[in-house]
Amino acid sequence: MEKFIREETEDTPEIIFDPESGIFKISKISVPENALDFYRPVLDWIKQYAEEPNVQTQFDFDLEYVNTASSKQVIQVILLLQKVAEKGDVRVRWFYESIDEDMKALGARYKKLVSVPFELIEIDE
């Protein structure tokens, strides 16, 4: 399957989905005005990936800022990973900076809402 790459912009995250090297990562900032449009191709890609995923998928979130419009899209990403988990092994890692209690709280919220293995990982600045 083709890689999916988006470079970070001032208000949208860096995205690397590369099944060949096994890197799946959404990072940096996600505060676009129109989160729906930004995440549509992202969700489409994962949907397709869920058809024939790698044996193991480690999916990383390492986000600094997430607006509410994006938070609603991110949960969709994670729910799609549950679909991926029907055919392969999926582990989600949610990184947050030790001082960032909001990002920790958001990760904890997602963890509670989904069934896929979901690990919160604190990183020191």
Place this chain on the structure above:
Amino acid sequence: MAQESGQNLFEIAYPLFQRIHDNDFEYVYRGFFDHSITKKILFLADTNIAKVTNQSQATLQKRIYYIMVEGLQNITHHQEEIANDKDFDKFPGIFAIQKNGGRYYISTGNIVANDKIESLKSKLDVINSLTPDELKKFHREILSNGNISDKGGAGLGLIEMSRKSGNKLLYSFEKLDEEFTYFYLQTLIPTDASYGTPDGNSHHPSLESVKALHRQMNTDNILLYFNGFFNQENLLSLLAIIKSRMNSMPLTTIKISNVMVEMLQNIIKHGHKSDATGGAGISGVFFLGQMGNETILTSGNIIQDAAKDVITERLEFVNGMTKDELSDYYDDILLDFDTADAKKTGLGFSDLRIKSDRPLKYKFLPVGDNEQFYLLQTSVKTKK
């Protein structure tokens, strides 16, 4: 007292909003100035000027930029002269850019030692007494004297500001105590010659209005005042300013940034679009201030009458819930994909209420034809 002060912003917001028309704006930063802040202020100002100037005004835009740089460097230069940072915390300076029709005003206000006033004043008076040709000659003389090593101590920056603007420099001194005086400097840059020049009188109304604004911001401890159009670009510039301004308090910065994004995107999405701004954004005001151990964020913008009830209902709804109830509600909306648009579900308000340390304050002022001025205030506790 703190409570009253937040309330005070609700009183002053609309008169301030009202004085800015169509494509005009005023942005004021108050506080400490360093290289990083300066860069971000320049970026914010420049993007906004670019929005309202056209290609043929590229020279104008460059001139304004240049004068802003000189003005900001002037502030940092004065700051360096006064060794004790505590004096700046006590008497914070300001930088203001205002656009009023065909006129741009760049204003600075900062403390100087009382014994510097005379030499500063005489430099300014000399510059203001010269014709453009004489100014050019004067500029060259100073350059050839090789006297520029003392950080423009010869007044090179001031000369350049006057030359680039084609105008006299307005200035004013406000004595603070036995040691310090606020030094205000204002440059008028007309978009074309028909917009005239000030006469050099130090009680010019535009300079007086900046001084009044500075007093107001000192009283209410406002760090940032933004009055103009809101769009995603401005939001990102403001975020960068806050990040620099508060880098000593990373946790608070994150909270404030999150709250600000929700507040301003709410305005951008729902504010009443006026044709006057030509699609540049939604007109509104925004203040970031501090009261005791809280950071107070206040926004004001025009909405249609019809939106008032919906907003009230949602605000009362989130204010009426405990944090646990709100958290459960938040989970529900996250998983409710029938209403895919987060903005329609009240997710933004819920998020604001969760992150803010007290109920969301709001107020509506009826302002003419089917419109309301909608004020919203949130608060974030300062943590180090």
